[in-house]
Amino acid sequence: MIDYTKHPEYDNHELVKSFYDSESGLKGILAIHSTKLGPAVGGTRYYFYKSEEEALDDVLRLSRGMTYKCIMADVKYGGGKCALIAPSTDNTKSDKYIEAYGNFLKEFSTKFFTGEDVGMSQDDIERLAKITPNIIGSLAKAGDPSPFAALSTYYSIRGALTFKYNDPSLKDKVIYIKGLGKVGMELARLAYKEGAVLIVSDINEERVAQAIKSFPNISVISSELPYLEKIDIFSPCALGKDITEEVSNKIMADIICGSANNQLSSPKEGITLFERGIIYVPDYISNGGGLINVVAELNEGGYNESDVLNKCKNIEGKVINILNESKESNTAPSQVADLIAKRVLNE
Numbered sequence: 508m509i510d511y512t513k514h515p516e517y518d519n520h521e522l523v524k525s526f527y528d529s530e531s532g533l534k535g536i537l538a539i540h541s542t543k544l545g546p547a548v549g550g551t552r553y554y555f556y557k558s559e560e561e562a563l564d565d566v567l568r569l570s571r572g573m574t575y576k577c578i579m580a581d582v583k584y585g586g587g588k589c590a591l592i593a594p595s596t597d598n599t600k601s602d603k604y605i606e607a608y609g610n611f612l613k614e615f616s617t618k619f620f621t622g623e624d625v626g627m628s629q630d631d632i633e634r635l636a637k638i639t640p641n642i643i644g645s646l647a648k649a650g651d652p653s654p655f656a657a658l659s660t661y662y663s664i665r666g667a668l669t670f671k672y673n674d675p676s677l678k679d680k681v682i683y684i685k686g687l688g689k690v691g692m693e694l695a696r697l698a699y700k701e702g703a704v705l706i707v708s709d710i711n712e713e714r715v716a717q718a719i720k721s722f723p724n725i726s727v728i729s730s731e732l733p734y735l736e737k738i739d740i741f742s743p744c745a746l747g748k749d750i751t752e753e754v755s756n757k758i759m760a761d762i763i764c765g766s767a768n769n770q771l772s773s774p775k776e777g778i779t780l781f782e783r784g785i786i787y788v789p790d791y792i793s794n795g796g797g798l799i800n801v802v803a804e805l806n807e808g809g810y811n812e813s814d815v816l817n818k819c820k821n822i823e824g825k826v827i828n829i830l831n832e833s834k835e836s837n838t839a840p841s842q843v844a845d846l847i848a849k850r851v852l853n854e
Contacts, residue, residue, distance in 0.1 A: 509563055516567035523567070525559075531607040535591040536562055538570040539619055543852060546617065547587030548643065548802055549573040550624030553600070555593045566590040568747070568769045573798070575848040576791035579825065580818065582802050587619045591626070598626050605631065609638030616641045622801050623652065625746065648804040652797030657693035659796025659819045660766045663788045664740060666826030667762045671786060675823070678702035681738040683760075685730050686745030687714040690766040690794070694744060695722060706738065709745075733757045743767045750787075755779040764788040777841030781833070788826055789844040795822060
């Protein structure tokens with residue numbers, strides 16, 4: 508195992524644990540960033556990582572981001588994440604594999620609650636829920652968090668539009684959505700319904716075909732290069748690190764606001780965007796709706812969808828507040844949000 512304490516993304520994590528089961532092929536890393544505010548919550552990601560180092564980098568960044576997301580979403584939990592290192596790009600998981608992972612999670616049944624993320628299907632979650640009690644997002648309770656992550660991203664875009672134009676409407680605004688998974692597709696539906704001009708991309712041709720069928724008159728582009736024509740909104744909804752140094756210096760957008768986790772390759776990209784006058788909404792604020800939805804099932808009174816929807820809508824105002832603070836302090840929104848989260852943790 509790599510010495511995680513020397514990794515640049517290590518942030519005094521409370522627990523980092525690698526695990527392996529030779530019989531099932533289960534292999535992964537669990538990272539719990541903080542439980543100061545409550546038990547850790549965070550999805551399980553099943554991904555074909557090129558190396559254990561890449562998986563460690565991902566799980567450390569994502570778990571810290573979950574802590575910050577909890578703070579910004581006003582839920583009393585901490586951040587955690589589990590990265591399962593897939594043996595191939597095939598997302599099929601045997602019963603033996605699921606059973607081994609469920610038994611591993613039992614060790615953390617009161618300290619870490621997990622649910623669906625990249626590479627994990629709703630069926631995987633239902634199977635795990637039969638093995639261990641610390642699974643959130645099953646159909647019998649909160650269900651799929653994707654629509655709520657899309658909803659909070661939508662409200663975050665409205666907040667950024669209000670700050671920029673003093674008008675929250677997406678009507679006639681040009682929005683490029685990169686990634687048409689469940690969240691990206693739902694965000695596309697919300698934006699299209701309001702009259703936005705849609706540009707989309709995805710490496711999956713079936714998803715692109717579905718989008719063309721669902722949203723007539725949209726434009727489809729390659730997702731390989733930064734978008735160089737002037738647009739109103741860029742919405743990264745695929746995997747992380749879409750905002751590279753090249754993208755931050757070249758993209759022609761007024762607003763960047765998407766649902767993907769860890770959109771910035773490093774903190775300096777957030778500063779570059781700010782210096783170029785591009786509004787960047789920190790991802791752990793914009794995609795907080797999925798978290799709000801799944802942790803609601805842990806409330807004493809049980810799951811309440813009306814409360815979840817209200818909390819998602821409240822994110823619009825939080826975005827406006829952070830952007831105003833960014834303007835007043837002449838500090839990038841990504842830095843402002845990080846400082847707020849760190850201040851809460853220190854207090």
